[in-house]
Amino acid sequence: MKSDVHDEQMTQVYGHIYEDLYDWKPAAMDQARQIIHKNLIESEIQPDQLADMNVLNIGTGRETMVFHEFGARNVYHFDVSPKSVYNLTELARRDDQFSNIHSCRLDICETENLGVSEGIDFVYLSGVLHHLHDPAHAMQTIFNVLNPDARLFFRIYRSGCLAFFVVDFIRRFICFDDAEQVDSLFYGLLEDKSDAGLLHQDLYDDFFVPVLRLFDPEQVNRWFRTHGFEPILEQSFPLYDHSDTSSAGQGWSLNYQWTDPSMTKRTFLPFPSHVDQMSNIPYVESYIRLTVKQMRQFLGQADKIDPGTKIRVALQLYQVSQLYRQKDTVEAAAKHLEIQNIIQEVLPDIP
Numbered sequence: 001m002k003s004d005v006h007d008e009q010m011t012q013v014y015g016h017i018y019e020d021l022y023d024w025k026p027a028a029m030d031q032a033r034q035i036i037h038k039n040l041i042e043s044e045i046q047p048d049q050l051a052d053m054n055v056l057n058i059g060t061g062r063e064t065m066v067f068h069e070f071g072a073r074n075v076y077h078f079d080v081s082p083k084s085v086y087n088l089t090e091l092a093r094r095d096d097q098f099s100n101i102h103s104c105r106l107d108i109c110e111t112e113n114l115g116v117s118e119g120i121d122f123v124y125l126s127g128v129l130h131h132l133h134d135p136a137h138a139m140q141t142i143f144n145v146l147n148p149d150a151r152l153f154f155r156i157y158r159s160g161c162l163a164f165f166v167v168d169f170i171r172r173f174i175c176f177d178d179a180e181q182v183d184s185l186f187y188g189l190l191e192d193k194s195d196a197g198l199l200h201q202d203l204y205d206d207f208f209v210p211v212l213r214l215f216d217p218e219q220v221n222r223w224f225r226t227h228g229f230e231p232i233l234e235q236s237f238p239l240y241d242h243s244d245t246s247s248a249g250q251g252w253s254l255n256y257q258w259t260d261p262s263m264t265k266r267t268f269l270p271f272p273s274h275v276d277q278m279s280n281i282p283y284v285e286s287y288i289r290l291t292v293k294q295m296r297q298f299l300g301q302a303d304k305i306d307p308g309t310k311i312r313v314a315l316q317l318y319q320v321s322q323l324y325r326q327k328d329t330v331e332a333a334a335k336h337l338e339i340q341n342i343i344q345e346v347l348p349d350i351p
Contacts, residue, residue: 002133006210007107009176010131011081013208014060023087024062032062033069036124040070043151043255044232045122047071053121056142058108058128060084067124068101076116077103108141109134119147126155127251130213136271143227143258152229152256159214159275160240161249162335166321167206168214168277169295170314173302176208181311189315199325203318217252219272228263229256240281242288242332245323287336294343301347309346316342 050072057064057077061084064077077088088103109132123142132138157164186200217237232255278292320338323330
């Protein structure tokens, strides 16, 4: 269920960390072009095919701008933030060359009608699906405007990686009200400040975005198959890997093609549930099970720990868990020992 402050918190979080994305600064745009080109190829779409395609996009607007640059016939953009919608709407109003951009402020989980005048050929949601408070409703709304053979691309957070194992724990004792104190303590606790800006962006998003779900991609694939879609790429999805240091180890890319429109007319099934990283994954390694035990002990005593200490623990754990920022080989057991030491240092001090 959507909270009363969902839209306000979502807008504040992304307004705080993504100014360069909302304003389409050159470095952010160059990165988006590279990523979207790669994702198009993964979806078996050549950029020059976009001239005959209508694209649906949700987010800060930079991806919508890239699809415009790549020559999409129309780009339908939606976001809960007024900033991205204002920027794109003003651009289209002032310059006819952007008339193929149609932007609207709405929560896709709360509407029945997207106001799309033509059918959609390609849906591009990168970093969106796992933040939707009602993904089944959102997908049903999108399915209603798809053209036959439409393709869908999603980039979702990776359940089973060390980073989101830790984030799922942190979000149980850190909340949106802690944001100001997190900001004030963040830079003082960092030993290496070379990557501080990007680390802070990711941390702020992971800690404070209203909804953060971690999905089992196999379950997501089954859900889409049930509703008439087939995965474009064959992939294997390990339940967990706490030693993957690649940036790809933070997320999954999922691509689908609509092969049987008749199946979307059936009753929609509930969308797959969030994978509780402490309870829903059968860890084999004893050192992971020990970490989970200590996490539970910490949560059981969290109301006795002062707010500053909890924030310090959260920041230290987050930095330790960001494997893809590290250049050296990572041993999962060693990383868990670091996590255990951070938690254990606090536990004896609890009255």
